[in-house]
Amino acid sequence: MATAIAPVRSTRPGASPKRPRSSAPSGPTGGRWGTPVAYIIALVMCGITVAPVIYVILGGFRTTAQINSDPSGLPDPWVLEKYGAVFADPNFWTQFGNSTIVAVATTLGVVLLGVMAAFVIARYEFVGRGLLFSLFTAGLLFPLTVAVLPLFTMLRSFGLLGNLLAVIGPQIAFALPTTIIILVPFLRAIPAELEDAALIDGAGRFTFFWRVLLPLSWPGLVTVGVLAFVASWNAYLLPLLLLGNPATATLPVGVQYFSTAYSQDTAGVLAFTSIAMLPALLFFTLAQRRIVGGLTGAVKG
Amino acid sequence: MALSTMNTGPAVTAAGPVPTPDRPSAPARRRRQRSGGLLLIWVFVLPALLVYTTFVLVPVALAAVYSFFNWNGLGPLDRFIGVDNYARALQDPIFLGAMGHNFAIVALSLAVQGPLAIAIALLLNRRMRGRALIRTLIFVPYVLSEVVAGLAFRLMLPPGGPVDTFLTSLGWTGEKPLWLADPEVAFWTLFAVITWKYLGFAIILMLAGLQGVPEELSEAAAIDGASWWQTQRYITLPLLGPTIRIWAFLSMIGSLQLFDMVFILTGGGPLNATETMATYMVEYGNGRSQIGYGSAVAVILFVVSLVIALAYQRFVLRRDLRGAITRG
Numbered sequence: 001m002a003t004a005i006a007p008v009r010s011t012r013p014g015a016s017p018k019r020p021r022s023s024a025p026s027g028p029t030g031g032r033w034g035t036p037v038a039y040i041i042a043l044v045m046c047g048i049t050v051a052p053v054i055y056v057i058l059g060g061f062r063t064t065a066q067i068n069s070d071p072s073g074l075p076d077p078w079v080l081e082k083y084g085a086v087f088a089d090p091n092f093w094t095q096f097g098n099s100t101i102v103a104v105a106t107t108l109g110v111v112l113l114g115v116m117a118a119f120v121i122a123r124y125e126f127v128g129r130g131l132l133f134s135l136f137t138a139g140l141l142f143p144l145t146v147a148v149l150p151l152f153t154m155l156r157s158f159g160l161l162g163n164l165l166a167v168i169g170p171q172i173a174f175a176l177p178t179t180i181i182i183l184v185p186f187l188r189a190i191p192a193e194l195e196d197a198a199l200i201d202g203a204g205r206f207t208f209f210w211r212v213l214l215p216l217s218w219p220g221l222v223t224v225g226v227l228a229f230v231a232s233w234n235a236y237l238l239p240l241l242l243l244g245n246p247a248t249a250t251l252p253v254g255v256q257y258f259s260t261a262y263s264q265d266t267a268g269v270l271a272f273t274s275i276a277m278l279p280a281l282l283f284f285t286l287a288q289r290r291i292v293g294g295l296t297g298a299v300k301g
Numbered sequence: 302m303a304l305s306t307m308n309t310g311p312a313v314t315a316a317g318p319v320p321t322p323d324r325p326s327a328p329a330r331r332r333r334q335r336s337g338g339l340l341l342i343w344v345f346v347l348p349a350l351l352v353y354t355t356f357v358l359v360p361v362a363l364a365a366v367y368s369f370f371n372w373n374g375l376g377p378l379d380r381f382i383g384v385d386n387y388a389r390a391l392q393d394p395i396f397l398g399a400m401g402h403n404f405a406i407v408a409l410s411l412a413v414q415g416p417l418a419i420a421i422a423l424l425l426n427r428r429m430r431g432r433a434l435i436r437t438l439i440f441v442p443y444v445l446s447e448v449v450a451g452l453a454f455r456l457m458l459p460p461g462g463p464v465d466t467f468l469t470s471l472g473w474t475g476e477k478p479l480w481l482a483d484p485e486v487a488f489w490t491l492f493a494v495i496t497w498k499y500l501g502f503a504i505i506l507m508l509a510g511l512q513g514v515p516e517e518l519s520e521a522a523a524i525d526g527a528s529w530w531q532t533q534r535y536i537t538l539p540l541l542g543p544t545i546r547i548w549a550f551l552s553m554i555g556s557l558q559l560f561d562m563v564f565i566l567t568g569g570g571p572l573n574a575t576e577t578m579a580t581y582m583v584e585y586g587n588g589r590s591q592i593g594y595g596s597a598v599a600v601i602l603f604v605v606s607l608v609i610a611l612a613y614q615r616f617v618l619r620r621d622l623r624g625a626i627t628r629g
Contacts, residue, residue, distance in 0.1 A: 147360035173356030234446030
């Protein structure tokens with residue numbers, strides 16, 4: 001994890017323009033037969049990945065009778081009432097609100113705590129620095145599943161069961177290892193000369209952190225933020241055990257609850273499911289470039 | 302300076318109070334800056350460390366403690382039973398079966414998803430129309446929650462459901478297996494769904510890794526007369542080594558901790574055919590309030606992950622020392 005992002009990116013533009021096509025007819029970026037095969041594979045892959053999503057979305061526009069008579073048909077006629085019923089369901093809005101609060105709080109918490117810890121780990125020499133870093137990276141080996149039963153008893157004794165804080169705290173804690181691992185090389189790559197210059201100009205280290213380092217590490221922060229947001233939005237086990245009651249739960253728990261409570265209403269379940277998945281999907285699509293860029297940084301080295 | 306006292310506001314209030322008085326003389330400033338450095342380290346690290354300790358380290362330690370007790374989660378923790386919980390788990394054929402399923406998924410993921418992801422990434426790693434769209438679509442399953450994905454497949458897989466209809470339209474007119482209800486089949490269905498869910502992540506990771514492979518090397522090889530296949534095999538793949546190894550690590554750990562998807566898709570059934578260590582743990586620890594026993598299962602799960610991770614690290618280190626990159 002030592003190498004930084006910059007060198008990885010910088011190899012790309014220089015590599016693109018002219019290449020000795022004549023001497024390399026079947027170069028790495030596509031032989032004569034390579035391209036059609038690549039398109040076919042891409043098409044098949046995309047079909048497989050997207051088909052269930054389309055099934056769920058379209059299913060919400062059908063009636064259960066339509067679905068039962070022809071499982072894989074198109075909506076005929078299109079009905080909007082299933083989606084309407086979801087939007088009219090107060091439980092849905094509670095769960096939507098809870099999911100949003102939990103995801104936003106988790107994201108802000110993990111980005112703030114993560115960048116602060118990663119900042120000193122990446123840039124300062126002090127006793128116990130290596131130990132600290134190992135301690136955080138060891139978190140990758142502590143799965144949530146191991147901690148979930150003690151978390152349950154612990155938070156129950158605090159009287160926090162059913163409270164959104166019971167989910168936010170552990171989610172921040174369990175997202176910290178990945179966040180710090182991704183951010184440390186990022187922050188290390190920011191030249192020390194910048195810090196010297198800031199200090200000579202009379203800025204304190206806090207000022208440097210706030211005014212120079214944070215803006216420069218923005219892409220990394222977006223990456224870890226999006227990862228944390230999506231993970232939180234999709235989280236199931238923790239809200240299931242710590243929030244319990246569907247009225248106080250988040251969307252994944254609500255979706256699962258809805259699907260068992262109204263299992264005969266297939267179209268309704270599909271409508272609920274597709275609305276529940278849309279925010280993460282949209283959010284991710286908007287931030288997709290950042291994720292891939294951030295992964296490139298984290299993966300190298 | 303006004304700059305340093307005023308603009309640090311947000312960071313300072315979030316992290317705790319920090320004195321930043323005026324700076325009188327040069328020597329004094331120097332001294333304070335150094336002690337300020339130590340203070341800064343603590344102010345910056347402490348919040349993360351505190352949260353991490355409270356919600357990760359302490360619960361994991363508590364799980365280890367609980368595992369030696371017969372405890373239902375209520376009342377005093379006073380029925381110490383030594384390693385009985387561990388003995389019970391390791392003698393329970395259902396738990397051993399669950400562990401076997403985890404190992405099978407680890408092995409199958411490495412053997413099937415890895416090569417598949419690498420092959421697809423190599424094929425897609427070229428300038429093509431709609432490249433950004435393709436990548437986004439391939440990544441879609443990874444972004445969906447396990448609950449949504451699991452539910453979608455549960456609704457698609459019943460007998461005569463959309464999947465069966467689709468297979469019939471492809472020409473498979475015969476009797477279809479009971480994808481989720483047949484104990485012989487359910488595990489393979491689960492693995493197929495897991496592959497659907499996580500293959501995209503592997504492909505994107507590999508593509509990201511491929512961006513770090515300088516094109517000049519492949520070009521040089523091509524000039525020297527290497528075929529496309531030879532270039533991939535002897536230049537690109539070895540350079541992709543670090544990415545592959547990180548993916549393999551993430552995949553193994555994820556396979557050992559598999560919970561959500563199984564819980565939604567099959568609940569561990571039918572006849573425990575898809576039980577994993579984590580679903581077993583939740584079933585006993587939470588469902589049956591056997592916190593002590595569930596914790597012992599959690600500790601076993603942790604130890605298994607740790608042993609595999611450490612063994613893997615040794616293996617990876619050895620490989621890296623042998624110079625996977627310089628080979629070929």
